[in-house]
Amino acid sequence: MKQFFSILVLTLLFFGCSSDDNGSDNSGSDYFFKATLDGRKIDFYDVNFQGGGNDNRFEHITVGGFEEPYPNKVGELIPPSLDFEIWRTGGDIKAGTYSTPTEPEMVARYAVQTTNGTIVYSTSTADDVFTLKIESISKNGIKGTFSGKVRNLDSGVAIEITEGTFNLPYEDIINTTK
Numbered sequence: 001m002k003q004f005f006s007i008l009v010l011t012l013l014f015f016g017c018s019s020d021d022n023g024s025d026n027s028g029s030d031y032f033f034k035a036t037l038d039g040r041k042i043d044f045y046d047v048n049f050q051g052g053g054n055d056n057r058f059e060h061i062t063v064g065g066f067e068e069p070y071p072n073k074v075g076e077l078i079p080p081s082l083d084f085e086i087w088r089t090g091g092d093i094k095a096g097t098y099s100t101p102t103e104p105e106m107v108a109r110y111a112v113q114t115t116n117g118t119i120v121y122s123t124s125t126a127d128d129v130f131t132l133k134i135e136s137i138s139k140n141g142i143k144g145t146f147s148g149k150v151r152n153l154d155s156g157v158a159i160e161i162t163e164g165t166f167n168l169p170y171e172d173i174i175n176t177t178k
Contacts, residue, residue, distance in 0.1 A: 031174040033065045035082065035146070035164035037110070044082065045069045045175045049142045049168035057092040058137060061085060063166060069177060077113045082161070084108040084132060084146065099131040100148070106132070110150045110159055121150035121159050128158065143167045 033047040044065030053059030064083025071078065086093055087105035100106050100123040108130040110121040123130045130148030137143075146164035151157065168174060 031141075031168055033063065033166045033168060033175070036162045037082070038159050041163070042067055042082075043175070045079075045177075046173055047166075047168060047175050048171070048173050049166075050171055051093070051137075051142075053092070056139075059089050059091060059093070060087050061093055061137070061142070063142065063168065065175070077115070080110065080112045082108075082110050084130065086132070093134070093137065095134050095136055097131065097133045099129055101126045101129070106130070108132075108146075108148060108150055108161070110161075119152060121152045121157070123148065123150055124153055125151055130161070139170050141167070141169045 031047075033044040035042055035044075045068055047063075047065030049061070049063045051058045051061035062083060062085040064081060066079045066081045068079035085107055086098055086103060089105075098106055100108065106123070108123045112119040112121075128149040128151050130146065130150065132144060132146045134142060134144040144166060146166070147162050149158050149160055151159075
């Protein structure tokens with residue numbers, strides 16, 4: 001239930017907090033969110049970087065996107081999504097390397113919507129390491145790399161994430177069209 005709630009919150013964040021109310025298409029810009037999942041190269045759509053904290057610190061960050069543009073028609077399934085987040089309440093997330101499970105409030109998730117519900121793969125086990133290297137982070141944006149493994153706890157199936165790279169503006173949804 002907690003994972004479902006997290007996915008719901010991320011969906012609301014993606015579409016409720018863009019700093020551009022016109023839904024700008026930044027697909028031609030230098031911004032991107034890419035990764036290879038089990039050998040499939042993916043350029044993600046409707047990507048968003050958000051964060052917040054006190055005193056101009058980042059105590060929480062979230063980065064995520066969808067494999068295809070978000071559907072516009074009622075009844076269409078939401079495309080698979082990938083996201084990661086870090087919480088450091090009272091702390092400050094800066095440039096550096098962060099990994100699960102050593103980072104206690106960090107999670108990566110890959111979610112697949114089906115007609116029977118959501119299949120969630122996450123970094124819920126100590127054996128599944130996900131590493132995020134933040135090269136730069138500010139209210140202008142975030143840039144870095146990531147890789148690791150996410151696992152579905154029900155089936156035991158794992159997905160290997162490699163070649164993850166991102167360069168994203170702060171609170172602006174990018175790559176909204178195909």
